[in-house]
Amino acid sequence: MLADLPRLLRSLPLRRGVPLLFWLAGTVALAGGATLYLHGQDRAAVQRAYTEAEAAAETLEQLVFRVFETVESLHDLMQSRHSLQEAGNLAGAEAVAQHLVRVAGNGRFAVQQVSIIGADGRMSWSSGGSSGIWLGDRPYFHAHSQLGFAGLYLSPPLVSRSTGRLGITATRPLRNADGSFAGVAVVLLDPLALSQLLQEQGPQPGLVYRLRRLPDGALLAVSHDRDEALASPPNPAHPAVIAAATTHQGRLRFVPPTLRTQVLAAFRAPRDIPLVAFAAIDEVAALADYRHRQALVILGLVIASLVGLLAAVMFTVNRALRERLADEAVRDPLTGLFNRRHLTEVMRPAVNATARDGGLVGLLLLDLDRFKEVNDSLGLPVGDATLCAVAQRLRTTLRDSDTLVRLNADVFAVMTPGMREAGDASALAARLLAALVLPLQVQGHAISLSASIGIALAPLDGGSPEQLIRNAEIALYRAKAEARGQHRFFEPAMDAAMQQRRAMELGLRDALAKQELELHYQPLFDLRQWRVTGFEALLRWRRPGIGLVSPADFIPLAEETGLITPIGAWVLRQACLDAAGWPAGVKVAVNLSPVQFRDGGAVPVVQAALELSGLRPERLELEITEGVLLQDSEETLQQLRALRALGARVALDDFGSGYSSLNYLLRFPFDKVKIDRSFVGDLGSGAGGEGTVIVRAIIGMCRNLNIATTAEGVETQDQLLRLTQEGANEAQGYLFSRPRPAAEVPAMLEEPTRKLVRAAA
Numbered sequence: 151m152l153a154d155l156p157r158l159l160r161s162l163p164l165r166r167g168v169p170l171l172f173w174l175a176g177t178v179a180l181a182g183g184a185t186l187y188l189h190g191q192d193r194a195a196v197q198r199a200y201t202e203a204e205a206a207a208e209t210l211e212q213l214v215f216r217v218f219e220t221v222e223s224l225h226d227l228m229q230s231r232h233s234l235q236e237a238g239n240l241a242g243a244e245a246v247a248q249h250l251v252r253v254a255g256n257g258r259f260a261v262q263q264v265s266i267i268g269a270d271g272r273m274s275w276s277s278g279g280s281s282g283i284w285l286g287d288r289p290y291f292h293a294h295s296q297l298g299f300a301g302l303y304l305s306p307p308l309v310s311r312s313t314g315r316l317g318i319t320a321t322r323p324l325r326n327a328d329g330s331f332a333g334v335a336v337v338l339l340d341p342l343a344l345s346q347l348l349q350e351q352g353p354q355p356g357l358v359y360r361l362r363r364l365p366d367g368a369l370l371a372v373s374h375d376r377d378e379a380l381a382s383p384p385n386p387a388h389p390a391v392i393a394a395a396t397t398h399q400g401r402l403r404f405v406p407p408t409l410r411t412q413v414l415a416a417f418r419a420p421r422d423i424p425l426v427a428f429a430a431i432d433e434v435a436a437l438a439d440y441r442h443r444q445a446l447v448i449l450g451l452v453i454a455s456l457v458g459l460l461a462a463v464m465f466t467v468n469r470a471l472r473e474r475l476a477d478e479a480v481r482d483p484l485t486g487l488f489n490r491r492h493l494t495e496v497m498r499p500a501v502n503a504t505a506r507d508g509g510l511v512g513l514l515l516l517d518l519d520r521f522k523e524v525n526d527s528l529g530l531p532v533g534d535a536t537l538c539a540v541a542q543r544l545r546t547t548l549r550d551s552d553t554l555v556r557l558n559a560d561v562f563a564v565m566t567p568g569m570r571e572a573g574d575a576s577a578l579a580a581r582l583l584a585a586l587v588l589p590l591q592v593q594g595h596a597i598s599l600s601a602s603i604g605i606a607l608a609p610l611d612g613g614s615p616e617q618l619i620r621n622a623e624i625a626l627y628r629a630k631a632e633a634r635g636q637h638r639f640f641e642p643a644m645d646a647a648m649q650q651r652r653a654m655e656l657g658l659r660d661a662l663a664k665q666e667l668e669l670h671y672q673p674l675f676d677l678r679q680w681r682v683t684g685f686e687a688l689l690r691w692r693r694p695g696i697g698l699v700s701p702a703d704f705i706p707l708a709e710e711t712g713l714i715t716p717i718g719a720w721v722l723r724q725a726c727l728d729a730a731g732w733p734a735g736v737k738v739a740v741n742l743s744p745v746q747f748r749d750g751g752a753v754p755v756v757q758a759a760l761e762l763s764g765l766r767p768e769r770l771e772l773e774i775t776e777g778v779l780l781q782d783s784e785e786t787l788q789q790l791r792a793l794r795a796l797g798a799r800v801a802l803d804d805f806g807s808g809y810s811s812l813n814y815l816l817r818f819p820f821d822k823v824k825i826d827r828s829f830v831g832d833l834g835s836g837a838g839g840e841g842t843v844i845v846r847a848i849i850g851m852c853r854n855l856n857i858a859t860t861a862e863g864v865e866t867q868d869q870l871l872r873l874t875q876e877g878a879n880e881a882q883g884y885l886f887s888r889p890r891p892a893a894e895v896p897a898m899l900e901e902p903t904r905k906l907v908r909a910a911a
């Protein structure tokens with residue numbers, strides 16, 4: 151079944167691909183929808199990240215403002231101290247200095263120390279107590295003193311000469327009352343404390359704050375890794391630095407030198423403070439949620455697509471299987487031809503069409519003659535192969551519009567629409583029969599077959615497929631019975647005969663049980679002793695409503711239907727029982743049908759009848775016809791020998807009427823030959839008296855073979871005289887008596903002799 155799958159799929163016509171197309175379209179639509187959805191989600195996630203970063207950058211800017219407010223106020227205080235000193239108010243200057251020391255000492259906002267550098271470049275005062283240190287070479291000093299830079303100057307992190315620690319200087323120039331350069335006010339900020347402050351802003355996980363100096367981009371503080379601030383070189387090309395040069399705030403997306411992945415950032419560059427503050431969020435972190443969702447969506451999409459694909463494949467396969475099953479339901483597995491069901495299906499519309507449009511539909515039933523012999527002699531496999539070969543040959547004889555069907559065993563049917571007249575059907579039948587004439591080569595055997603054909607035509611012979619098939623069967627039956635190798639058209643009279651036959655068959659089935667069968671007896675007259683020495687038992691059927699039916703009318707039917715087996719057994723039993731009551735020495739002759747010899751059936755039945763009746767076997771004579779010898783003769787001869795061994799006598803009935811092979815007389819030692827009544831009727835007739843010649847020949851031959859002779863159908867004194875002259879042993883016929891019921895046997899024992907004596911007198 152599974153191995154069949156690829157072949158099955160390949161055999162699918164294009165339209166079977168429709169479910170797969172649906173699947174493809176569905177998958178594309180889903181993928182499109184998912185892409186749109188994810189794109190929206192992506193944008194929203196980025197947007198959220200920026201918004202977060204912006205909020206953080208704003209917080210950071212607030213912090214910067216607060217720090218530099220303090221720095222500014224410290225610068226102002228240092229300017230005040232200088233001004234007081236310049237004006238000679240030393241106490242005031244000292245008070246301010248004390249205040250400065252307190253403020254610097256409490257370390258708020260990362261302030262490490264404040265100091266004043268004189269115009270000569272030496273530190274003149276410091277909250278840390280140190281002074282006199284040379285700082286005239288510092289860039290900020292140079293900027294304020296030489297370049298006259300009056301604004302806030304921020305240094306990159308550097309090692310303070312007074313504290314020996316890392317610091318950032320925020321400086322401004324001091325002015326004398328006349329506005330001339332008086333030195334530099336220095337606020338030393340601790341970058342580590344500054345970083346600490348950033349960290350304390352409680353950044354979101356994934357968010358990083360940084361402060362960079364403008365315009366060289368040196369790192370001033372960073373929220374997450376404070377050592378980095380010391381290690382990183384200035385970076386004037388940093389996107390935040392470049393952006394801050396043109397705008398106060400904004401968004402950024404870049405790959406930072408320290409990281410390999412992109413970050414999303416927002417920046418603020420507060421006015422008048424030479425730094426840019428920014429908050430960056432790692433894009434991977436920012437989009438983690440989104441990526442997670444994306445993975446789920448893709449997974450869902452893949453699963454949905456796989457499920458869809460599976461469903462489409464299952465649907466397609468299922469449909470293909472269903473179609474194949476449906477096809478198998480209308481096909482004969484052996485030959486691959488259509489079967490009866492298909493025939494009725496296609497015939498119905500064809501028959502209906504003839505009623506509408508005119509024309510004829512022909513139905514030809516073809517039955518192989520003696521196909522059973524092929525099966526029996528060559529075996530079933532050869533028989534099967536022969537049927538396939540026949541199917542093949544018939545197919546090639548037909549047109550495409552004809553339907554060829556195997557109806558059963560060896561019966562084929564051809565339905566051919568669009569015929570104009572009955573002659574078309576006979577021509578087709580002749581073609582089919584001719585096609586079978588050439589021997590078939592089957593597994594090394596050359597098999598010659600003939601066939602019989604029955605034909606029914608719609609609408610003449612029936613308006614429904616069922617009726618047409620039935621009528622074609624009737625015609626076929628007639629063809630087989632009458633003339634094998636020929637075709638017959640259905641005729642209504644055949645149907646009547648068929649129905650009669652069927653009624654008879656039904657009646658015969660019950661005849662035994664209803665005791666409608668009886669035996670009549672006809673005397674056998676011995677020509678030497680001139681008296682009756684035996685009787686032939688002849689079967690009669692007293693059929694209700696019809697009367698006495700002759701065996702000639704129902705025995706063939708009983709043989710065909712197999713009913714002869716129980717009936718024949720009953721005849722034997724009854725005849726033996728009757729004879730057992732007759733005077734000793736009076737024989738009884740019983741007819742045996744060929745069918746009774748099949749499967750070795752004759753011997754046990756005879757034996758049983760003898761045992762039951764107690765009749766001495768030599769009083770029983772068994773009459774067989776040549777038909778018995780025709781079938782499988784060795785088997786039959788053995789049975790005949792067994793019957794003789796029982797002690798019964800065996801007679802060959804109706805000798806000369808059938809195939810009459812004299813050969814039979816040599817092959818089996820018959821006790822008696824019964825000369826057929828047709829020869830007896832011809833006795834003395836014809837110019838040369840041919841009847842007499844034949845009878846004389848038979849009697850002579852039998853005498854030589856030591857076989858007794860009985861002449862059948864003796865009706866006249868003349869016939870009797872001639873038979874006596876020719877030397878026949880026995881005579882039987884109406885001249886002595888017609889067959890009469892068993893009760894009249896005693897009378898029939900005496901009557902014939904008396905009658906003949908009277909006639910002679």
Ligand code: C2E
Pocket residue numbers: 672687688689700701702705718721741742743773803804827862863864865882883884885889
């Ligand atoms: P059969 O065995 O040859 O029987 C002789 C037939 O010839 C009988 O016909 C008989 O009535 C008929 N007959 C006898 N004398 C004359 C005569 O002078 N003139 C004419 N025209 N006919 C005469 P029946 O009884 O109709 O039987 C016909 C055949 O049916 C028998 O032919 C026999 O073959 C068969 N038959 C009868 N009874 C049985 C039976 O119990 N079993 C079997 N298997 N066959 C039977």
Ligand code: MG
Pocket residue numbers: 686741773803
């Ligand atoms: Mg007979």
Ligand code: MG
Pocket residue numbers: 803804824826862
């Ligand atoms: Mg006979």
